[in-house]
Amino acid sequence: MSDLLLTHFQSAALDLPNRVCMAPMTRGRADNPGHVPPELEVEYYTQRATAGLLITEGTHISPRANGWENVPGIYTPEQVAGWRKVTDSVHKAGGRIFCQLWHQGRISHPDLLGGELPLAPSAMTAKGVNAYLRGGYVPSPVPQAASLDEVHGMIGEFRHAAKCAAEAGFDGVEIHGANGYLVNQFLSGQSNQRTDEYGGTIENKARFLFEVLDAVGEVLPAGRIALRLSPSMNDMQGITIDPELNATFDYLVPKLSRYGLAYLHFLNPMKPVDDVPWAVADVAKHYRPMYEGTLMINSGFNFESGNKVIADGFADLVSFGRPFIANPDLVSRFRSGKKLAEGDKETFYTPGAEGYTTYPSAS
Numbered sequence: 001m002s003d004l005l006l007t008h009f010q011s012a013a014l015d016l017p018n019r020v021c022m023a024p025m026t027r028g029r030a031d032n033p034g035h036v037p038p039e040l041e042v043e044y045y046t047q048r049a050t051a052g053l054l055i056t057e058g059t060h061i062s063p064r065a066n067g068w069e070n071v072p073g074i075y076t077p078e079q080v081a082g083w084r085k086v087t088d089s090v091h092k093a094g095g096r097i098f099c100q101l102w103h104q105g106r107i108s109h110p111d112l113l114g115g116e117l118p119l120a121p122s123a124m125t126a127k128g129v130n131a132y133l134r135g136g137y138v139p140s141p142v143p144q145a146a147s148l149d150e151v152h153g154m155i156g157e158f159r160h161a162a163k164c165a166a167e168a169g170f171d172g173v174e175i176h177g178a179n180g181y182l183v184n185q186f187l188s189g190q191s192n193q194r195t196d197e198y199g200g201t202i203e204n205k206a207r208f209l210f211e212v213l214d215a216v217g218e219v220l221p222a223g224r225i226a227l228r229l230s231p232s233m234n235d236m237q238g239i240t241i242d243p244e245l246n247a248t249f250d251y252l253v254p255k256l257s258r259y260g261l262a263y264l265h266f267l268n269p270m271k272p273v274d275d276v277p278w279a280v281a282d283v284a285k286h287y288r289p290m291y292e293g294t295l296m297i298n299s300g301f302n303f304e305s306g307n308k309v310i311a312d313g314f315a316d317l318v319s320f321g322r323p324f325i326a327n328p329d330l331v332s333r334f335r336s337g338k339k340l341a342e343g344d345k346e347t348f349y350t351p352g353a354e355g356y357t358t359y360p361s362a363s
Helices: 039-047 077-092 148-167 182-187 202-216 243-259 283-290 303-311 322-326 330-336
Strands: 020-022 053-060 097-102 130-133 136-139 172-176 225-229 263-267 295-298 317-320
Touching (some): 020 330, 077 097, 077 148, 097 148, 148 172, 148 202, 172 202, 182 243, 202 243, 225 243, 243 283, 263 283, 317 322
Parallel strands (some): 020 053, 020 317, 097 172, 295 317
16 A cells, blocks of 8 residues: 555554654743743644644653753643643644653753753763753753662652653653663663663663653553654764664563553664664664564655555554644645645744744645
């Protein structure tokens, strides 16, 4: 079939009218002191509710998780109330929405953290990596290595945020384990040189992720929990592909099958990896045999390639990021074959409606 993306998908956890999912994208519209999602976000997500599944922008799980100006949180009653307006509106429009739980770890700056240093697995800076402040990008400093109590505290923050997401009416949560942020920092020896039970061996470095999943599972059923990973994301937030990291993901993925997740969300490399001999260029194809469950794939897909990855049996769902920015009716455009609009990069992260809710649907 040439239109598999537009077909119904059903699993034990999901019942989706189509397989076109909206990927999480930072948009920076929560320009208020409390990091509360504004009314503008109600309109933004509702406009895109025809997606099989909406996944929110990365949403901070605590004040210390923040590393990007004007990103909403999901840890206070005010934030829960703001998100409830979003989920109610999306559901009224017939949509389904997961909240992506985000801790940026070392990719932050004291100006965003009340003067405190970012927390990370180890006191290792992400060289050449910048945090996003109101005035623009600034280098992230050497972070503070988290104590054992602080590691356990961060795991508890994921649990609390998941509980808040349930109270806000989300259909589920996606744990952000990709792109060089906190969970990914624990997985990589380039950012984790701990000598306790959270470092050293592959099993120890993976411990944080599994304990986060267990903690979130205390407040949500497994079918309402998802995870995003980037096995071959080369040079992302100071983490590059190496043989040990590759082996770490080969260890992780089969174990994740036991969790009964709503889906496992993979990213393909955003940069060419032809010159990296141990890199996995086709992530879905590589990990599909290792994973028993629903698999979502992201990065660089269009309608044709999205249909093909499903037809080949390598993925069940495909998520689209930038195409959803300028095409709130992306599913309809895929169905009709209408040309996709291009997004204005200058307004991707700026406050206000322009370049956010101002893109029209095709007539």
